[in-house]
Amino acid sequence: xxxxxxxxxxxxxxxxxxxxxxxxxxxxxxxxxxxxxxxxxxxxxxxxxxxxxxxxxxxxxxxxxxxxxxxxxxxxxxxxxxxxxxxxxxxxxxxxxxxxxxxxxxxxxxxxxxxxxxxxxxxxxxxxxxxxxxxxxxxxxxxxxxxxxxxxxxxxxxxxxxxxxxxxxxxxxxxxxxxxxx
Numbered sequence: 001x002x003x004x005x006x007x008x009x010x011x012x013x014x015x016x017x018x019x020x021x022x023x024x025x026x027x028x029x030x031x032x033x034x035x036x037x038x039x040x041x042x043x044x045x046x047x048x049x050x051x052x053x054x055x056x057x058x059x060x061x062x063x064x065x066x067x068x069x070x071x072x073x074x075x076x077x078x079x080x081x082x083x084x085x086x087x088x089x090x091x092x093x094x095x096x097x098x099x100x101x102x103x104x105x106x107x108x109x110x111x112x113x114x115x116x117x118x119x120x121x122x123x124x125x126x127x128x129x130x131x132x133x134x135x136x137x138x139x140x141x142x143x144x145x146x147x148x149x150x151x152x153x154x155x156x157x158x159x160x161x162x163x164x165x166x167x168x169x170x171x172x173x174x175x176x177x178x179x180x181x182x
Contacts, residue, residue, distance in 0.1 A: 052168060060086060061176070063102045063148065068172035070165055073097075089155065090169060096155040098139070098166050105149050107132060107142050127174055139166060145175060 055068040058075050069075065069090050076096070078087040086102040103110070111134070112121070122133040124141065131143040139154030152170055154162075 048168065052172060055172070058088070059176070060102075062086070063150075064146075064176045065150070066174055066176060067100065067169060069169055092162070092165075095157050097158045097162050098155055098169060099153050101151050101153075102148055104147060105144075106147075107144055107149055110149060111142055111151075126171060129173070129175065141170065 051071075052068060055070055057066050057068050059066040063086055070092070072092070074091045076089045076091055078085075084104060086100075088100055089096045090098045090100075105111075120135075124131045124133055129143055129145075131141050134140045134142060139152070139158075141152040143150050152173070154166055158166065
């Protein structure tokens with residue numbers, strides 16, 4: 001075997017070993033994130049709790065959840081009636097700030113396996129709901145229940161001053177007590 005062929009063989013073997021290690025590490029990170037959740041870092045002072053209790057509630061019986069949003073904000077629900085998905089935006093003064101969507105599927109098959117490069121996965125617990133954060137921000141959150149994936153993401157139009165409202169909106173998300181429709 002020539003020296004060039006030996007070098008190519010060594011590089012190929014090293015590449016395979018490295019790829020195996022990276023894939024194994026990603027699987028381990030996802031497993032650890034799912035089995036070792038951390039609490040969502042939201043602390044609401046008494047004044048904010050009082051204000052949030054006065055916020056309007058968006059409730060969706062079909063998908064079994066409710067979420068509060070600030071007074072003066074609007075909800076824009078997608079008019080796509082041919083889909084069995086739900087997508088809506090929270091709008092403040094005409095600007096889309098944060099979005100919430102629901103679709104049939106699983107996070108593993110319909111989200112994680114379709115993202116490349118695979119994001120760092122962090123597990124959060126919000127109101128007793130295990131949620132996955134798939135980015136280095138607090139605003140790319142996925143969670144699932146009864147064969148549905150729920151996702152919560154910040155709009156590209158949101159500003160730094162919207163952070164507190166975005167976190168507070170997410171902290172008000174609750175599943176309704178009912179049997180799933182699907």
